Amino acid sequence: MKRYKNARDVLPESLIQEIQKYVRGEHLYIPQTERKGWGEKSGTRDEMERRNKEIYQKYMDGISMAELADMYHLSEERIRGIVYEMHAN
Structure with missing residues (x-):
């Protein structure tokens, strides 16, 4: 579980006042600017x-x-999907 941070600890007062025009006393989630896609980080x-x-x-x-399904421990359907996908690209 992520811990919340008090806005006063991390944001300038002028920005807090601007945010308070829209949201008062509610939890506000601020997403990262760019989120990495699945598997990109690892x-x-x-x-x-x-x-x-x-x-x-x-x-x-x-x-x-x-044979490929046996070699890679995948189903034949998955192998077929990979082959068709790679052929299309």
């Missing part, structure tokens, strides 16, 4: 993209979807 997105390119290349080299 590198998972890049890792999956590399894996999907590898799957597509192996498929193009003649490895069947069933």
